[in-house]
Amino acid sequence: MANNSKKTVLITGCSSGIGLKIAVQLAKDPQQRYHVFATMRDLRKSGKLEEEAGERLNKTLEIRQLDVTKEDSVKACLAALPGQTVDILVNNAGVGHIGPLESQSMDDMRKIFETNFFGVVHLVREVLPSMKKRGSGHIVVISSVMGLQGIVFNDVYAASKFAIEGFCESLAVQLLKFNIFISLIEPGPVNTEFEMKLMEEVSRSEFPGADPETIRYFKEIYLPAAQEIFATMGQTPDAVAKATVKVIGMTQPVFRHQTNALYTPLTAMKYADNTGNLSVRTYYNLLFNYGSLFHFSLNFLKCITCNCFRRRVMPV
Ligand SMILES: NC(=O)C1=CN([C@@H]2O[C@H](COP(=O)(O)OP(=O)(O)OC[C@H]3O[C@@H](n4cnc5c(N)ncnc54)[C@H](OP(=O)(O)O)[C@@H]3O)[C@@H](O)[C@H]2O)C=CC1
Numbered sequence: 001m002a003n004n005s006k007k008t009v010l011i012t013g014c015s016s017g018i019g020l021k022i023a024v025q026l027a028k029d030p031q032q033r034y035h036v037f038a039t040m041r042d043l044r045k046s047g048k049l050e051e052e053a054g055e056r057l058n059k060t061l062e063i064r065q066l067d068v069t070k071e072d073s074v075k076a077c078l079a080a081l082p083g084q085t086v087d088i089l090v091n092n093a094g095v096g097h098i099g100p101l102e103s104q105s106m107d108d109m110r111k112i113f114e115t116n117f118f119g120v121v122h123l124v125r126e127v128l129p130s131m132k133k134r135g136s137g138h139i140v141v142i143s144s145v146m147g148l149q150g151i152v153f154n155d156v157y158a159a160s161k162f163a164i165e166g167f168c169e170s171l172a173v174q175l176l177k178f179n180i181f182i183s184l185i186e187p188g189p190v191n192t193e194f195e196m197k198l199m200e201e202v203s204r205s206e207f208p209g210a211d212p213e214t215i216r217y218f219k220e221i222y223l224p225a226a227q228e229i230f231a232t233m234g235q236t237p238d239a240v241a242k243a244t245v246k247v248i249g250m251t252q253p254v255f256r257h258q259t260n261a262l263y264t265p266l267t268a269m270k271y272a273d274n275t276g277n278l279s280v281r282t283y284y285n286l287l288f289n290y291g292s293l294f295h296f297s298l299n300f301l302k303c304i305t306c307n308c309f310r311r312r313v314m315p316v
């Protein structure tokens, strides 16, 4: 049972990756400020979390079942919490989706939104009344740099993260009146099972409905470049969890936090040029024209922030 002096934290998607690490770091907080309910949709996957929680298991960390796309599961999980209250809600559960748009079914796309958008909306809607009544609360969302800047062949995934950013940006203003904070954590690439799941899906698909030229761009240009980006600038889930735990510990939590400083020049481009052409054309050039020149090494990040590159991308 949660100790009254501790804050109750509910985290979604704790079977692996970022969610698992946030749960463990909060449960091991040196000041013992948190009682963590680490949830997952399939309890058969609890082994890794149990192992990492160690002696904190069933003390400051309890594991519960929760599928964010299932109404009954959400209701049952919240009803079983001590006092049916959540002080800090961490919406981490999410699924990726890549590939040519023409080969994706509408059903596949809806499933991405069911988890990444409606899954969050549903939980927020459920916890809000009691947070408002108590005049306190913190809602954390693991969004993405793709909630700020789209990436080629990630069209629907990026759209789901843009959607949640718009939702939070709108809601945050009203909630401040109730002393409830929202924080969007925006990681760049993170080396978790997320990417492995995508690669596995891609290896099984023959991309029905997509033309050979698009399939070639996806497989021969995008995929190797993306893999190199993960290898060169990918963060560990521990690093993203550490940044999230820091935001959770703030007395006045920030609304946005990008976890990867190497990636910020890429998200900043759209604010540097209102027409949007700078970012669209820079991504185009990085992918199709300068790939071999830059080898997608970290140096390109320095390069795209310099004026000579800007003049080449946008000649007057
Ligand atoms: N990895 C990356 O490069 C980045 C990831 N993110 C975001 O971080 C979050 C965590 O991803 P990450 O740790 O990398 O990936 P993982 O695949 O390791 O973790 C995703 C977690 O979400 C769970 N999940 C998926 N669908 C549901 C559902 N319907 N209900 C409950 N849980 C569900 C998974 O459970 P199960 O094991 O059952 O599938 C898993 O526990 C996601 O929101 C993702 O969009 C943001 C930026 C970059």
Ligand SMILES: CC1=C(/C=C/C(C)=C/C=C/C(C)=C/C=O)C(C)(C)CCC1
Pocket (backbone or CB within 6 Å): 143, 144, 145, 146, 151, 152, 187, 188, 189, 190, 222, 225, 226, 229, 230, 266, 283, 286, 287
């Ligand atoms: C930066 C960059 C690329 C890839 C970026 C990737 C792959 C980002 C992944 C982010 C993730 C996985 C976020 C999850 O939410 C390209 C298009 C290869 C080329 C141009 C520069």
